Amino acid sequence: MEPVLSVQDLSKQFGTYTALDRVSLDIPRGSIFGLLGPNGAGKTTLIRIINQITYPDSGSIWLDGQPLGPEHIAQIGYLPEERGLYKSMKVGEQALYLAQLKGLSRADAREQLRYWFDKLDIGHWWNKKVQELSKGMAQKIQFVVTVLHRPKLLIFDEPFSGFDPINAALIKDQILELNAQGASIIFSTHRMESVEELCQHIGLIHRSRLILKGRLSAIKKEYRQGKYKVQWEPANREAGLGPLQEALEVSAATFDAEEGIWDFTLKLGDADKAAALQFLSTHGNLAAFSEWIPTAEEIFIRTVQKQEANG
Amino acid sequence: MAKLWLIIRREYLAKVRNKSFVVMTFLSPILLVGMVVLIAYLTQVNDNEKRVVAVLNQSAFFGNSFTPGTGVSFVDFKGISLEAAKDSVTGMGFYGLLHLPPAGDAEAVAREAFLYTREVPSTSVLTEVEDALEDDLRAYRLEAMGVTPGEYAQVRQGYDLQTATFRGERSHKGINEFKAIVGGGFGYLIMMFIIIYGGFVMRSVIEEKTSRIIEVIISSVKPFQLMMGKIIGTSLAGVTQFLIWILSAGLLLTVALLFMDIDPGVLMQGPGMGGALEQQLSSSALADDQTARLMLEEFVQLPMGLLLFFFLVYFVLGYLIYSSIYAAIGAAVDNETDTQQFILPVILPLMLAIYVGFFSVFSNPHGPIAVAFSIFPLTSPIVMLMRLPSGIGPTGVPYWELAASLSLLLLTFIGIVWLAAKIYRIGILMYGKKPTYKELYKWLKY
CATH class of the missing domain: 3.30.70 (Alpha-Beta Plaits)
Incomplete structure (x- = not known):
């Protein structure tokens, strides 16, 4: 089956610093793809390029077999690691605004919001200002806003940070449900136990290069x-x-x-x-x-260490 | 386009619903009018205070000099000694004592006259007493020369040269300043607007950065759209505020002045450009009907439509240039304290434009300095507007200068907005870095 997203030979330089070096990977349709790597490896740069926030120096990206373009913005949902909301804006108004920016009509946005607010039982927050909410509450709003427009590709960067275990489990269930409904998901995290739990495929970026990719089960077999x-x-x-x-x-x-x-x-x-x-x-x-089957964490550490040793 | 509109709408609403913005909008006119009324009131109080000066005239002259003036009234002391007079002046709480000693002629009396006061006398009192003596002294001198007051008045009569352009339009010497003040008003308005609302744009960008919403937004819209939406939305809020200010200040001022029965003319005598104009007009004998009519004609003939049109053009382009620089600054920093090093170079050309305008363009609207600054794009929005009231074409700003000014402004606008958008695009995603000019230069090449 054609991958939902295909990245080919992507490179990006910032001045003399190479953020991405000829990275190629496929996100299989309907899968949850774990994008792993140490801090500063280039994950965020790759994600930003997929979101068309920054542009690559060379290489190409294909969404559904078409070269990625502005018309695809509405088909991608992105929850960045550095995320926040307008503090003095009301929750409902703000969610409507962000949904409309993603291309939903006001009526559609309202309908979807009602669905999600009911589902997460946060409907009574509608008229609250964001500054009155706790960090975890604000995170829930951000999650809703990310998935609201039913994108076919969802990108979560450290989605569970800032959640208590109960809410983290709640959000995890939502992610799995969206996946079951057909959304493909890129999941970037340091928390290896959630990679183990959620991801069928992984890609490991280290020092701007993709050094490992494939089905998690196959990689594990290889690492026996x-x-x-x-x-x-x-x-x-x-x-x-x-x-x-x-x-x-x-x-x-x-x-x-x-x-x-x-x-x-x-x-x-x-x-x-x-x-x-x-x-x-x-x-x-x-x-x-x-x-004994290696955990994702062990694979991660071993691969990175091997790479470091090889220079 | 739809997204741009959404952003403009949000920025506008966020601004006008902001509590401090609302308070500022409605409080400022009240404060302003309160201040104006207070100044007017104090001026009147000051004027109304009469000081009493006792006159001990032991001479045979100056008998009729001392009629009550605007700030001083006189009391005659007769037949007492200087010491006794001094005592009674202190005892009665008078302001001072003017002593005219006995002498052979008016000149000698005047030479030996003294004004005694408790402290150093106020300038206005001194001037008034001096004037009183001077008038009489002059009369004595004229009489000594055998000149009648009528003849003297004839000699004193001033002269105004009539002026006209080669095309035969009558003009008036106060008119250059007068025109420049009209243009200067527009220029000043632009500067204030840029500084106030440019700052708003900058703070709004910083807020988006610190609240970390920026990455969410720019995964949906282009950074350029966000920047322009922000600038436009904020300036619309600014225009709203300005309109409310102008309308309410005008209304309040009228009401206040009516209620308090203060002559608005009092305000015009204050220092500043209004005062300068006033002086110009009165010294050149505004009483002269013909001159007054000329002034009025000139005012009516001011190319108001033209002025308004170019005001809008220069305003929009100038504001966009500066506010996109402000947006770029906001994007480059993490908090407002880091903005100082970047703000100064932005405000400098604005201040320069205003000062050059007031000191050079007013007296010589088409001199080399005025021409240069009205073409240089960072100062042209202000300086050109000060020159434009004298019209376009042979009697005013030459066509080529206007064309050069406008096209340079337009080019600069495109260039600056492009550069600012680049810095903005990189800057909004940079956290925890204190940017330097070198760093910004590097961003331009990303």
Whole structure:
């Protein structure tokens, strides 16, 4: 299927500083795409270019197979990391204004706002001034304004910062619901646990370059190291892990004296797996055996570190 | 276009609903009128205070000199000594004592006369007493020379040269200043407007930056649209405020002056351009019917339609140039305290224009300085308006100068707005950097 957004060979310089260096990536239609990277890597620049706030020096962007242009502004919803509202303006009036700037008619904007305000149970804020709201409350308004015009591509930059856990969960559910209704989502964050939870695809930018991209599950598979987490009660308590260590590579072993269970990591080649399982089950009681799969966070850190080491 | 309109509407409403703006709009005329009325009142009080000066005339002269004047009245002391007179003046609380000692002739009396006062005498009292003596002294001198007062009056008669342009239009010497004041009024209005509402534009940009809404907005509209919408919306609010000021100040002033029975003429005598004009007119004998008629004719003949048209053109272009600079400054900084270094170079040409206007254009509307500053685009909106009341063409501003001024202004307008938009576009997304001119220059190349 054609990707909803396709970025090709995008470069951007600020003076002598290179913010983006030949970045290419596809956002698959209907997916949630995690855009990751350390601070100052170039994520915000890429997002701003997609939003046509800044313009690239070279490269191209395609939305739905068409070169990105001003007419696409209404099809993108953007929640920036640095976000705020006019403090002295009333909530309803302000939401109407921002919605109209996105191209909705006043009547449509009002209807959509009513829907969202009811849904998030914030209808009674309509006539309040923004300065009377708490930070979390203002964030909710910003979220509503971002998604109000039903864009096909939503871009969230650190959407959960400033929310308490309950509201963060509420917003997460809204994001998943919008995704289920067909919106494609770019999700930029440092919070790896939410990447794990939400994203099917990721792209990792480091020092202006895209150094990793693809399906998260595929990347994880690639980053396996043949390590297995094992909980095992050896038949010969006295010998402990001794016989095992002679045959296999054991690390990070701990012993629960009360239960008599060893907890350790085994490193195995694919071919050795059956033999190891055989050994473990004949020479003791195998309580748990699972392959260790790297988390998004571990992948992130390892990839960045590897890149740093390579210069 | 629809988005621009939305932005203009929001900026306008945000401005006119702002509490301090509303307060300023309605309070300023009251304050202004209050001040004018107070000044007028104080002037009247000041004038109404009569000071009493005792006259101890021991001479045979100056018997009829001392008629009560505007600020001084005289009391005659007779047959007492100077010391006794001094005592009684202090005792009765009079302002002073004029002593005319006995002497052989008026000149000697005048030479030896003294005015005693508690402190150093006020200039107005001194002048009045001096005038009283001087008139009589002159009469004595004339008599000594054998000249009658009638002959003297004839000698004293002034002379006004008649002037006309080559095309035969009669003119009057006060008229250059008079015309410049009309134009100067327009120019001053432009300067005030730029400084007040340019500042509003700047603060509004800073507010958008500090409240962090800017990125949300410019993901929907082009920064240029936002900047122009802001400038236009703010200036419409400014025009609204100005209209309210002018209407209400006029109304209040009329009402106040009617109620308090103050002669508006009192105000015209104050210092400033109005006073200068007044002097011009009175010294050249406004009483002369013909001159007065000429003045009136000139006023009616002032190219009002033309003035108004060019006022609008210069106003719009000049204001757009300056307010986009203000917008760029607002975008470049994080808070208002950082704006100082950038504001001064903006205000400088405005001040220069006003001073050059008042000191050079008034006396010589078509001199080289006036011509140069009315063509230089950063000062032309003010200076050209001071020159334009003398008309366009052979008797006024030459066509080529007007054309040069306008086209340079237009080019500058395009150039400055383009540059300002570039700085604005980059600046609004820059946080936490204290910008320098060097930095701004770099932004231009992004």
